[in-house]
Amino acid sequence: MNIILLSGGSGKRLWPLSNDIRSKQFIKIFKKEDGDYESMVQRIYRQIRGVDRDAAVTIATSKTQASSIHNQLGEDVGICVEPCRRDTFPAIALAAAYLHDVKKASGQESVIVCPVDPYVENDYFKALKELSEIVRTDSVNLALLGMEPTYPSEKYGYVIPENQEKVSRVVTFKEKPNAGTAKEYIRQGALWNGGVFAFRLKYMLEKAHALIDFKNYEDLYAKYDTLDKISFDYAVGEKEKNTKVMRFRGQWKDLGTWNTLTEAMEDPYVGNAILNEKCENVHVVNELNVPVLCMGLKDVVISASPEGILVSDKEQSSYIKPFVDKISQQIMFAEKSWGSFRVLDVEDESLTIKVTLNPGHKMNYHSHQLRDEVWTVVSGRGRTIVDGMEEVVAPGDVVKMPAGCKHTIIADTELKVIEVQTGREISVQDKQKFPWP
Numbered sequence: 001m002n003i004i005l006l007s008g009g010s011g012k013r014l015w016p017l018s019n020d021i022r023s024k025q026f027i028k029i030f031k032k033e034d035g036d037y038e039s040m041v042q043r044i045y046r047q048i049r050g051v052d053r054d055a056a057v058t059i060a061t062s063k064t065q066a067s068s069i070h071n072q073l074g075e076d077v078g079i080c081v082e083p084c085r086r087d088t089f090p091a092i093a094l095a096a097a098y099l100h101d102v103k104k105a106s107g108q109e110s111v112i113v114c115p116v117d118p119y120v121e122n123d124y125f126k127a128l129k130e131l132s133e134i135v136r137t138d139s140v141n142l143a144l145l146g147m148e149p150t151y152p153s154e155k156y157g158y159v160i161p162e163n164q165e166k167v168s169r170v171v172t173f174k175e176k177p178n179a180g181t182a183k184e185y186i187r188q189g190a191l192w193n194g195g196v197f198a199f200r201l202k203y204m205l206e207k208a209h210a211l212i213d214f215k216n217y218e219d220l221y222a223k224y225d226t227l228d229k230i231s232f233d234y235a236v237g238e239k240e241k242n243t244k245v246m247r248f249r250g251q252w253k254d255l256g257t258w259n260t261l262t263e264a265m266e267d268p269y270v271g272n273a274i275l276n277e278k279c280e281n282v283h284v285v286n287e288l289n290v291p292v293l294c295m296g297l298k299d300v301v302i303s304a305s306p307e308g309i310l311v312s313d314k315e316q317s318s319y320i321k322p323f324v325d326k327i328s329q330q331i332m333f334a335e336k337s338w339g340s341f342r343v344l345d346v347e348d349e350s351l352t353i354k355v356t357l358n359p360g361h362k363m364n365y366h367s368h369q370l371r372d373e374v375w376t377v378v379s380g381r382g383r384t385i386v387d388g389m390e391e392v393v394a395p396g397d398v399v400k401m402p403a404g405c406k407h408t409i410i411a412d413t414e415l416k417v418i419e420v421q422t423g424r425e426i427s428v429q430d431k432q433k434f435p436w437p
Contacts, residue, residue: 001052001132002109002201004080004095006088007041007061007069007116013257015324016307017285021334024255025117026068029285031266040117040255042072051125056103059116060095070337071358078103083224088195089235090227093208094220096201101217107202110136113232114145114196119253119264127248131198134167134244141242143198144170146191148249152182155254157193157233161245164189170243173233191245194252197237207236258301258310258317273302281314287333306332306342338363339411344418351421357382357411365408365437370430371423373407375399380415384408388437406434 007025014024025040032038038046041059048055058078059069066081080098082091092113099105110132118124127145134143146159158174173193174185212227214220237243255261262283268275271286278296286292287305294302301317303310308327312320332343338361345352357363357380365385375384377397384391384399386407393399393409401407409417 001055001129002099002105002111003048003055003057003128004092004099004111004113005041005044005057005059005116006091006113006195007059007065008085008091012321012324013318014261014303015320015327016305016310017287017303019307019331021064021331022068023065024261026065026072026335027285029261029265029270037270039072040119041069044116044118044120045073045077047120047122047125051122052129056099056105058095058099058103060091067337068335071335071340075337083221085229086224086227087229088232089230090212090224092204092232093212094217094224096204096208097214097217097220100201100205105201107200107205109201110198111201111204112196112198115194115254117255118194119251119255121251123250124248124252127246127250128196128198131196131246134246135198135200138244139242140244141199141203142237142240142244144237144243144245145194145196145248146245147194147252148247149182149186149190149192152179152186153192154179154182155256158182158185158190159193159245160185160188160190161247167244167246170245173238191247193233194248194254195233197232211235258303258312258320259314262301262314271304337361341419349422349424349426351426353419353421354378355417355419357409357415357417359411359413359415362410363408365406365434367404367406367432367434368421368423368430369403369432370425370427371421372403373401373422374420375401375409376418376420378416378418380411380413382409382411382413382415385410385437406437 017027018024028037028039030038030043048057058080060080061069062082062085066079069077069079080095082094112128112132131143131145134140144159154176157176160171162169162171177185253260253264255264265283268282269284273284273286273292275282275294279294280298282294282297282300284292284302292302292304299314301312301314334341339357342354344354377393377395379395381394384393386401387405
């Protein structure tokens with residue numbers, strides 16, 4: 001089974017835990033059996049492996065998210081990186097070309113495309129296998145998974161099926177309606193369009209070549225920034241006449257707001273929080289190293305991170321995006337392929353960061369022209385290379401790197417370092433990479 005997981009978006013509706021680099025699918029709030037927490041992308045990847053260990057999974061994502069995916073899922077996970085954001089049709093076309101030209105998948109193989117962030121159980125992935133079989137054994141060009149509506153939602157598009165059978169032909173697609181129209185759609189037996197569909201790889205490549213002039217994966221990647229932004233539904237789904245839809249009655253939630261996200265939380269809080277007995281329907285997600293105390297609150301969500309603090313009525317939390325759009329600040333936390341960093345202090349001519357490197361990982365060998373840096377090792381063991389000289393480092397060691405100095409750090413164990421940057425101009429653009437010494 002080939003699965004393309006679409007991982008995109010900036011997740012501003014889940015501020016302050018999400019930002020342009022760290023989208024909602026990377027927030028660790030789902031409790032596992034061992035008591036640790038996992039993110040949406042970790043959860044769905046684990047579930048796929050539980051149902052089909054041999055499934056070929058490719059994650060279609062942006063450059064800004066690639067490091068977070070490797071950090072959470074490991075280096076072996078398949079990733080098709082978009083050079084820039086161009087909506088779902090170009091993303092799926094690029095992923096299809098990647099499967100065919102890089103992974104050497106046959107054009108006759110079935111491919112399933114689905115979002116990376118729904119909250120589902122194992123029956124959802126069994127339904128995906130059934131969907132894959134439909135396009136493999138039927139003459140249908142496109143097969144959709146239609147979600148049984150639980151209420152007349154204005155957030156989703158709708159699929160009108162020919163009849164009430166489990167699998168039926170699609171009569172038409174409908175755009176996101178108002179509540180009254182949604183009720184009428186549901187009366188007609190309509191299903192939510194959850195963005196889950198399957199096709200033969202050959203079919204998708206033919207559609208891609210019909211709409212985009214390209215030779216192969218490398219050529220499409222090179223001209224990706226010239227492509228029009230267009231959704232898969234508009235480019236392919238709504239125009240394809242030979243389409244079937246399969247009903248899905250299992251659990252399926254789009255956790256796109258704080259209100260829906262907290263419904264999926266097993267505990268009322270994640271992190272350091274205290275709720276007194278008068279609190280009702282209160283959830284806290286705290287990523288700071290200070291406690292959050294809640295007294296007598298009702299229907300409230302509280303989220304604290306280095307990016308900011310949200311205190312909101314749960315219903316009102318769905319409307320935070322316009323306010324978050326007005327907030328302008330540098331990224332205060334990010335995951336990288338080698339670990340993560342958290343900004344501790346920002347001054348006019350200095351920046352203090354806590355860096356965590358995963359065991360066996362290292363930074364790029366690089367230099368800065370406009371700033372000096374000092375590393376203080378807090379915990380763990382590793383090695384630094386400064387202008388070609390390698391030194392072993394342990395807790396308490398201090399390493400100074402003046403501007404222009406080439407440097408890197410390698411983690412033998414998990415390594416935590418306080419990095420202080422000083423200079424009149426501190427910028428992410430001030431970085432020159434060099435070959436490994």
